[in-house]
Amino acid sequence: MSGQFLHNLLLFGRILRRLGLDVNPGRMMDLVSALDHIEIGKKSDFFYAARTLLVHEREDLPLFDEAFELFWRKPAESDWIEQWQGLTRRRKKSGPIVTHPPLKEAAPQTNETDSTSAEPMTVIEVTRTYSDREILRHKNFAEMNVEESEAVKQMMSHLLWKVSERRTRRYRPGKGNLIDLRRTLRRSLRAEGEVFSWAYREQKLKPRPLVVIADISGSMERYTRLLLHFIYGMKAALSQPVEAFVFSTRLTRITRPLQIRDLDLALKNVGDLVNDWAGGTRIGESLKMFNFEWGRRVLGRGAVVLVISDGWDRGDVELLNREMARLKRNCHRLIWLNPLLGAADYEPLTRGIQAALPHIDNFLPVHNLASLEDLAKRLADINRRSNGGNHARYSLTSLKPPSSAAGTPPRA
Amino acid sequence: MRERHYIAERGLATSLYLALKLGRPLFLEGEAGVGKTEVAKVIAALLDTELIRLQCYEGLDVHHAVYEWNYTRQMMHIRLLEARGDKVSEAELFGPEFLLRRPLLQAIEPSRQKPAVLLIDELDRSDDEFEAFLLEVLSDFQITIPEIGTIRTPNPPVVIITSNRTREVHDALKRRCLYYWIDYPSFEKELEIVQTQLPDAPLKLARQITGFIQALREMDLYKLPGVAETLDWTTALIALDQKALDPVIVDETLGAVLKYQDDVDKVKGEQTRLILERVNVEVG
Numbered sequence: 001m002s003g004q005f006l007h008n009l010l011l012f013g014r015i016l017r018r019l020g021l022d023v024n025p026g027r028m029m030d031l032v033s034a035l036d037h038i039e040i041g042k043k044s045d046f047f048y049a050a051r052t053l054l055v056h057e058r059e060d061l062p063l064f065d066e067a068f069e070l071f072w073r074k075p076a077e078s079d080w081i082e083q084w085q086g087l088t089r090r091r092k093k094s095g096p097i098v099t100h101p102p103l104k105e106a107a108p109q110t111n112e113t114d115s116t117s118a119e120p121m122t123v124i125e126v127t128r129t130y131s132d133r134e135i136l137r138h139k140n141f142a143e144m145n146v147e148e149s150e151a152v153k154q155m156m157s158h159l160l161w162k163v164s165e166r167r168t169r170r171y172r173p174g175k176g177n178l179i180d181l182r183r184t185l186r187r188s189l190r191a192e193g194e195v196f197s198w199a200y201r202e203q204k205l206k207p208r209p210l211v212v213i214a215d216i217s218g219s220m221e222r223y224t225r226l227l228l229h230f231i232y233g234m235k236a237a238l239s240q241p242v243e244a245f246v247f248s249t250r251l252t253r254i255t256r257p258l259q260i261r262d263l264d265l266a267l268k269n270v271g272d273l274v275n276d277w278a279g280g281t282r283i284g285e286s287l288k289m290f291n292f293e294w295g296r297r298v299l300g301r302g303a304v305v306l307v308i309s310d311g312w313d314r315g316d317v318e319l320l321n322r323e324m325a326r327l328k329r330n331c332h333r334l335i336w337l338n339p340l341l342g343a344a345d346y347e348p349l350t351r352g353i354q355a356a357l358p359h360i361d362n363f364l365p366v367h368n369l370a371s372l373e374d375l376a377k378r379l380a381d382i383n384r385r386s387n388g389g390n391h392a393r394y395s396l397t398s399l400k401p402p403s404s405a406a407g408t409p410p411r412a
Numbered sequence: 413m414r415e416r417h418y419i420a421e422r423g424l425a426t427s428l429y430l431a432l433k434l435g436r437p438l439f440l441e442g443e444a445g446v447g448k449t450e451v452a453k454v455i456a457a458l459l460d461t462e463l464i465r466l467q468c469y470e471g472l473d474v475h476h477a478v479y480e481w482n483y484t485r486q487m488m489h490i491r492l493l494e495a496r497g498d499k500v501s502e503a504e505l506f507g508p509e510f511l512l513r514r515p516l517l518q519a520i521e522p523s524r525q526k527p528a529v530l531l532i533d534e535l536d537r538s539d540d541e542f543e544a545f546l547l548e549v550l551s552d553f554q555i556t557i558p559e560i561g562t563i564r565t566p567n568p569p570v571v572i573i574t575s576n577r578t579r580e581v582h583d584a585l586k587r588r589c590l591y592y593w594i595d596y597p598s599f600e601k602e603l604e605i606v607q608t609q610l611p612d613a614p615l616k617l618a619r620q621i622t623g624f625i626q627a628l629r630e631m632d633l634y635k636l637p638g639v640a641e642t643l644d645w646t647t648a649l650i651a652l653d654q655k656a657l658d659p660v661i662v663d664e665t666l667g668a669v670l671k672y673q674d675d676v677d678k679v680k681g682e683q684t685r686l687i688l689e690r691v692n693v694e695v696g
Contacts, residue, residue: 022583030434037433038426048426056583056591058441169471170541181483182475193490193500292634296578301470322674326634 005040006032012071016054019063019087023054043072063087137369140342142222152369153229159372161237164382165205166302166332176202207240208302208332208382213290215309216274217248217281223339223366224278227308228267230372232258243298246270247286248279253294283313283352284320291326302332304382308366310340313352320352324359333382335362337375342367418447418454419597419605427592428455437550437571439586442594445638448574452531455570464569465531466515468538477542478555480512506559519569520553530569536579547585597639599626605639606646613646620657621646623691625669631683633675641669659685 009032016023031053038045047068055064070083136152144152173180183199212231216224228246235242235258244254257269271277287307299305305327313320328334336356340346342365348357357363362378365371420428428451431438440448456463466477486505493500513521519530532546549555550571554564573589575581597605603622606613613621625642637645645668654661662684670676679687 022587024587027587030436034430034434037430044422045426048423049430051423052427052430052590052592056439056586056589058577058593061593168539169469170473170539171471182481185481185483185486188490189500189502189505193487193494297580300578 008071012050012067013054015071016064016067019067021055021060021064022057027054046072137373139369140367141226141339142367149226152226155369156226156230156372157233159233159237159376161234161376162380163207163210163238163240163304164380166208167203168206170204171201172204174200174202176200178202206301207238208304209241209243209298209300210234210238210379211243211245211298211303211305211331213245213247213251213287213305213307215248215281215283215307216246216277217312218278219281219310219312220308220339221278227366228270229263230366232263232266235259241298243294245290245294246274247283247289248276249282249285250276251286251289251293252276280314281309281312281352282315283309283311283356284315284317284323287323287327288319291323291330295327295330299330304333304335304379305331306335306337307356308337308339309352310338311336311348311350311353311356313350313355317351317355321355321359324356328359328361333361334359335364335375335378336360337364337366339365339367341365342371418450419601419608420451421595421597421601424451424592424594427590431572431590432570434590435568437573437589439581439589439591440572440574440594441577441591443596443636443638444576445640446594446596447639448594449531449533452529452533452572452574455572456529459526459529459570461526462528463531464515464519464528465533467533468535468542470537470539472538472542474545476514477545478514478516478549479557480514481506482510482512486510502559508560511557511560516549517555517563520555520563520565522563522565524565524567527567528569530571532571532573534576535573535581535585536575536577540582543582543585547582547588550585550588596629596636599623602626602639602642606642609643610646610650612650614655616656617649617654618646619695620688620691621649623695624657624662624687627687627691628669628679631679633670633678634672635670635675637669644668657688657691659688662688 010028013023013028013031031050034049034053035046038049040046050068051061051064055061066087070087133155136148136155139148139152141149141152171178173183178201180199180201184195184197187197187199188195212234214220214224214227214231220227231242231244235244235255242255244258246252246254252274254270254273257273258266260266260269324334338348338353341348341363348354348363364375364378366375427438430436440451442448452465453463489505489510490500515530519528535543535546538546552564553568554562556562571589596602599622602625603618606618606622607615610618621642625637625645629636645665648665648668649657649661652661652665663680666676666680666684670679
């Protein structure tokens with residue numbers, strides 16, 4: 001292998017890493033040794049060899065293909081550089097970026113204000129008296145000023161999150177009712193093979209995975225920023241997988257950007273990824289996208305699903321009804337969080353909510369800190385399968401029958 | 413591979429070849445029914461070696477994946493020794509004759525002359541605990557049994573791992589493997605598969621079926637039909653002695669292709685007729 005070729009190969013690896021692919025020196029060495037086994041002269045073999053070694057996510061395949069095509073051809077053409085720039089701009093896992101998020105109130109790109117206000121925030125919290133905090137706990141997110149919402153963010157980060165556990169099919173030594181022959185026999189050996197006591201196994205418990213699907217459409221805008229904080233905090237606090245999605249007209253998965261330790265950076269990345277901030281609402285379509293693309297991948301293992309939306313839907317109600325039913329069938333517990341439910345006179349009469357209600361296990365408010373605390377408590381003691389929504393503030397049976405135009409009637 | 417009735421894309425062949433040469437596991441992902449498991453079977457047949465299959469499920473543990481002691485025999489042995497008035501020795505009780513060998517241990521059996529093909533099927537169904545364990549085994553192909561010692565083999569197995577993506581498999585494991593995504597085949601490839609697998613199928617029928625399935629894959633369905641469905645459907649239609657597709661027979665046998673009632677409802681009737689018309693034009 002010529003030195004020039006090796007040099008190019010390493011350069012190619014570096015470029016792929018820049019593009020966000022998980023390429024490391026170990027892989028590159030594998031590729032070099034793989035080249036002993038194939039004919040480098042044959043471009044397609046080289047291509048497939050590089051691809052099978054350097055890519056291990058299906059999502060990365062198209063990006064790799066393009067980068068390969070661009071890198072390993074003669075750079076004679078004049079638009080070469082522009083094309084590279086185009087590719088770099090695309091990066092991994094970010095769809096076509098159209099606009100920057102017009103998120104108001106400390107939007108992700110106004111980082112300066114965010115980081116400067118981070119300092120006095122602690123002070124605010126310390127000086128807050130008990131009663132101040134009580135008021136803040138019950139204040140509607142939508143009515144808060146910047147200072148209050150910063151304080152609430154602080155308080156939010158102290159919420160204790162825990163999602164109830166489910167029995168797995170894995171066993172461990174314990175007090176269950178299955179005999180552990182291995183330990184029984186071992187124990188019996190101490191007594192020359194006489195079995196005096198039986199050892200048992202029990203089922204191992206594991207916290208349920210959590211999936212959050214949040215509405216970031218225009219009507220939810222006043223809540224969006226705080227709700228993202230809440231999702232971030234929950235994800236950071238829980239040990240089990242937490243999958244997060246946002247939608248207004250289309251669904252975006254934000255699990256990966258939220259994994260970053262730095263909250264501001266994480267929210268900024270979310271902002272860059274999503275390109276339909278404060279747009280219209282198409283809940284049905286978005287849920288359909290979720291069910292088709294992600295349902296099978298993230299809903300296993302008895303997941304709990306939180307849908308956060310006010311139910312103002314401009315899409316197809318029949319579709320929403322169908323997709324809610326499908327979602328319900330595929331998860332352990334389906335909880336709908338609605339910020340409007342905080343208002344005393346709120347009646348769930350919008351068509352979207354009407355279509356969704358029959359499929360929901362719990363219909364809960366998320367408009368202030370107290371409601372989040374309540375949610376935390378509920379998540380911690382989901383133990384049995386849906387018990388008919390008894391915990392819901394709106395018991396499903398007590399709902400008024402919908403007006404004739406409102407779509408599907410709720411389950412009696 | 414063609415000899416063994418497996419029609420592979422060039423990329424898959426390259427991945428397999430490199431997996432063999434570099435001694436790395438091959439990680440195959442793809443939708444259900446695109447022939448992932450089949451790859452391992454064909455490789456085993458080609459290498460003329462044993463195929464050891466480990467079907468994953470949640471809670472799969474060492475006792476089912478690697479080894480287990482045969483407790484019943486051990487207890488009998490204890491009784492026997494007692495009856496003879498002998499002492500029970502632990503070394504004897506935990507000797508190879510009481511060891512039940514599960515797939516992973518079988519695959520690294522030192523006495524093996526030829527490397528076996530180890531198929532770890534549907535890894536996404538297992539849990540984190542098993543994944544972590546597997547990572548350890550795959551890194552150095554050795555297993556330690558406390559009572560016996562470390563078992564390793566001079567002929568490590570060829571490892572094929574498959575996943576349907578019902579769960580994200582951990583990056584660390586994927587990184588250790590060669591990766592290949594098996595896509596749905598093109599019309600030509602799929603027709604070839606049908607013809608090699610089911611030589612009895614009349615050409616016209618095979619072309620129509622393949623065309624129809626290809627059209628379904630472009631639709632907005634909850635579960636798209638895989639190659640397995642194509643073959644099932646063809647078999648069913650041959651059994652019904654059909655020479656060609658017509659809307660009635662398609663509607664009646666749609667259950668062999670689509671596995672969700674919503675999808676069946678969507679396609680049945682009007683759609684069937686439209687697709688069939690289009691297919692007939694395209695495949696002639």
